[in-house]
Amino acid sequence: MSFQPGSEAGFPAPPVAAAGPVLVRRRRPAGERIFRAASPYLLLAPAALVIVAVLGYPLYLLTKLSFQEFGLAALVTKKGTWIGVDNYTRIFRDHQFWTVLLRTFVFTAVNVGLTMIFGTLIALLLTRLGRFMRLLLTTGLVFVWATPVVVAVNIFRWMVDYEFGVLNWTLTKLHFGDFLNKDWFADPKMGFGVITAIIVWGAIPFVAITVYAGLSQVPAELVEAAEIDGARRWQVFKDITFPLLTPIFVILTSLSIIWDFQVFNQVWLARGGEPEEDYWLMSVYSFFEAFRLGEYGFGAAIAVVMVGFMFLATFVYLRQMIRMGETR
């Protein structure tokens, strides 16, 4: 039970429980036992150290910063000024914060809702397609899944370009109205429509493929039995499939909430690195205060509030994973 060089080279080491009856173990030397007890900790140590250094310490620093006035000058002197909860009272008095918070909530709800609905519908569609069409659609989904966000945003910006974009041309041709030279980002509502399209389009494949994988594990006998009993398709989904897949839906929904609540890149890039205030979500707000206005302490406080709001979704996610025994 040690790293005996002989056994690697092909010389069989003595079998572990060779002596005596099966259940009687040879007592190993104390040093070996300690090594064995310590080995999982030794294996974990490097990862644990790195995680503490790159995640634990920054989280601590973030919290500390949120109680400090830490401007550009502090970046040079490397010292902030302790101001207690002033950053937080400032946030909660800032009417912009409440606007951004509300906007982020609505944005998250819309994006998560659309992602889950379309993802599930496509998963159900996949179960009923012929072999060839299923392969085709799955491959298409994987292409979308693989598209980097920076690439996706640029494609959509090009498609909705006001002058030569394919979208304006198509909508006009299909008689949805006069869309020629329509600037989609002039009105934040329309602009967020485009951003939502980018996010939902990119998120559908993960949901669809995961739900489809779950659907294919649902025992066929259950569905058949229900159909023989005269259940309609919708009833089968509602009463059999959905309850069986609830764990998957809980996980996917909480993950989507976590991801969509912190959306940054899509907004930032769609607005060319200068999002107008009407386009700010929580993460953009925090980033802008810190890196554009040099108010690192205030930006950190916003980030702490953001993490706090996401804690609930994280909690639901973790609880579901623990329940499923994934963490055993």
Added chain:
Amino acid sequence: MNRRRAGRIAINATGLLVFAIMIFPVYWMVATAFKEGRNILADTPQFVPTPATLSNFSDAIHRAYFWDVVRNSLIVVAAVVGFSMVVGFLAALALAKFKFYGRGAFIVLILGVQMVPLNALIIPLYIQLSRAGLTNELSGVIITYLTFVLPFTVWTLRGFMLGIPKELEEAAMVDGSTRFGAFVRILLPLVAPGLVATSIFAFIQAWNEFLIAYVFLNDAQKQTLTVWLAGFTTQRGTDWGPLMAGATLTALPVVVFFLLIHRRIAFGLTAGAVRG
């Protein structure tokens, strides 16, 4: 019978429509990349690039710093993947194959930290790195990428290792191997596909990352591919042809890798979620 057939056709037609809608943006990127300039800026969009040209690709490649940023991206990705695979493998081994006090807590921790948003951490990370003088250095970006690549690697590798039946290892040990021998001969070959899949997924994550590289790397020469690509957009009057060619080149390795491994990843995420 006829009605059933009509239903099947309708379903497959819906499938085709969904496919067309989903794939269109990707198609549009590639099609635009191959179009001639005057066909890109046309009042009536040209749906098939005829005549096709490679000039947009050569424009993109000959743009300033293209090879620099490709090299930077490769350095960052190689370092991040290499480091987190080694460290992550050891940790995953401990979590999957040993019983010890504190294991459950560590697993929950690994899962939990993956939920901490990068945008929240970027402020303290920036301050930490600027204190260490590592802003505008690739090494700073490499260290920072471990925040999201390492926990993911540990988690995924552990999943793959759990999938290997204990009996196999035990059988090997009964047959006279040591634990290490069983590990090398039984576990390692079985877990190899998982190692490949995980490192590819880690590659994709590091390759696609934008925000950290954008904030930390200021010199055009030191940036990564995604930041370089985003830089196309700030100029007035975007040059769509070369931009789409650059986007195609950025997405290409990711798409190829993804097609190879997506089954394993989708499975790894849901394995055990349904118990019929």
